[in-house]
Amino acid sequence: MPTYKSYIIGFILCLALTLAAYFAVTNGFSNAGMIIVALAIVQLVVQLIFFLHLGQGKDGHWNLTVFFSTVSVIVIFVIGSIWIMNHLNYNMMPTEVEHSLMHMENIYK
Amino acid sequence: MIENPLEQHHHGVNDKAIFGFWIYLMTDLIMFAALFASYAVLRDNTFGGPGASELFSLPGALTETLILLTSSFTCGLAILAAYKNNKTQTLIWFGITFLLGTAFLVLELKEFSHLIAEGNSFQRSAFLSSFFSLVGTHGLHIAVGLLWMLVSMVMVWFKGLTPFIVNKLTRLILFWHFLDVVWIFIFTIVYLHAHI
Numbered sequence: 001m002p003t004y005k006s007y008i009i010g011f012i013l014c015l016a017l018t019l020a021a022y023f024a025v026t027n028g029f030s031n032a033g034m035i036i037v038a039l040a041i042v043q044l045v046v047q048l049i050f051f052l053h054l055g056q057g058k059d060g061h062w063n064l065t066v067f068f069s070t071v072s073v074i075v076i077f078v079i080g081s082i083w084i085m086n087h088l089n090y091n092m093m094p095t096e097v098e099h100s101l102m103h104m105e106n107i108y109k
Numbered sequence: 110m111i112e113n114p115l116e117q118h119h120h121g122v123n124d125k126a127i128f129g130f131w132i133y134l135m136t137d138l139i140m141f142a143a144l145f146a147s148y149a150v151l152r153d154n155t156f157g158g159p160g161a162s163e164l165f166s167l168p169g170a171l172t173e174t175l176i177l178l179t180s181s182f183t184c185g186l187a188i189l190a191a192y193k194n195n196k197t198q199t200l201i202w203f204g205i206t207f208l209l210g211t212a213f214l215v216l217e218l219k220e221f222s223h224l225i226a227e228g229n230s231f232q233r234s235a236f237l238s239s240f241f242s243l244v245g246t247h248g249l250h251i252a253v254g255l256l257w258m259l260v261s262m263v264m265v266w267f268k269g270l271t272p273f274i275v276n277k278l279t280r281l282i283l284f285w286h287f288l289d290v291v292w293i294f295i296f297t298i299v300y301l302h303a304h305i
Contacts, residue, residue, distance in 0.1 A: 002189060011182040018178065018296075022171050025301045032305050040297040044290060051185060051286045059124065063131050070135040074142040081146040 002053055010050025017043040130280045134287050137250075141291050144243040145298060156234035161303030164229060170300035173216050174292065180209035181289035188282045191275050196265060199278075203262050206285070210255050217248050240299065247295060250288050257281055 021039040024032045048054040048067075055064035093101070102108070152161065187202030221241070224230065231241035261281055264274055 002185065002192075004186075004189060007182060007185040007189070010185075011178070014178055015175075018171075018174055018293075021297065021301055022167070025304050026167065033302065036297050036301045036305075040293050043293050047181075047286065047290050047293070051181060051289075052283065059128070062128060066132055066135050070138055073139060078142050078146045078149070082149050085150040 001057060006050045006053070010046055013046045013050070014043055017046065126276060127279060127283070130283060134283065137287070138291070141243075141246070141294075144239070144246060145294065148239040148243045148299065151235040151239040154235040156236075158234045158237070159229060160236070161240075161299070164224060165300050165303045167300060167304055169216065169220065170296055173213055174296045176209050176213045176216070177289050177292050180206045180213065181286055183209065184282045184285045188278055191265075191270055191278050194270055196270055199265055199270065200262060203258060203265075207255060207258050207262070210251060210258070210285075214248060214251050214255065217244070217251075221245070221248075244295060244299065247288065247291055250284075250291075254281075254284055254288060257284070 017039050021036045024035045024039070029035060053060075054067060055061060183202050184206040187199050187206060190198035190202055221244075224237075229237055231238045258281060261274070261278055264277070268274060
């Protein structure tokens with residue numbers, strides 16, 4: 001069940017995580033891409049626990065079950081889409097781009 | 110621990126209503142994931158037009174993020190006040206949440222109208238189509254949430270905090286928290302990622 005304490009802890013953590021992600025980008029960290037995605041996932045977990053109170057209470061495990069099955073569907077089709085479409089982009093380029101790429105990567109037909 | 114007046118109904122219809130609403134939110138999440146996937150795939154297809162790093166301002170996006178995060182926090186305080194059967198506090202916190210949500214929506218619409226005025230509408234490129242679909246769908250959810258909040262506040266004002274209304278409010282704050290969770294990823298993948 002929600003309490004003041006859980007909301008205040010959640011709010012402070014989310015503020016810190018948001019600002020950390022922001023400054024990682026503005027300060028131009030070399031691996032900022034990885035850092036911000038990791039921080040977003042941490043903030044997702046923080047909000048699920050402290051704001052949405054997922055899985056807490058008497059029948060919370062049902063909500064948690066639905067959540068995890070949804071996440072597995074999402075992971076499969078988001079990663080799958082990006083993977084397939086990047087390969088399509090690479091393999092179906094205009095001829096000029098293809099030739100310059102073959103030259104760059106030392107591929108000869 | 111705060112006493113929840115709904116506790117006595119915990120195994121009744123109310124509990125199922127919240128579970129059913131949670132399933133709706135999860136299907137909504139799948140729809141957002143599809144929009145995120147199309148954005149990730151089409152991000153570089155600018156058709157000779159401006160890319161993400163030229164169009165999106167980081168301080169503006171941070172302001173929107175902080176406003177929405179604060180509104181998520183204040184709607185949590187509103188539901189705690191409702192559980193304590195404190196009508197005035199519930200209305201005040203929902204009022205603050207409503208104002209913050211409106212401020213967020215105004216900032217977002219300003220950004221949209223600015224982009225469209227400069228000729229960078231959703232018709233400009235595949236990248237901008239996917240951007241407007243993703244962020245616009247989230248903005249539409251926020252607008253619907255604000256309308257729902259307004260109606261709920263009127264109900265609380267006239268009918269008080271009956272168990273039926275408190276149950277409705279519980280679903281409303283689930284919806285609002287959910288929109289903030291989706292926004293974290295828009296902030297990260299659309300706005301922050303544009304400036305790496």
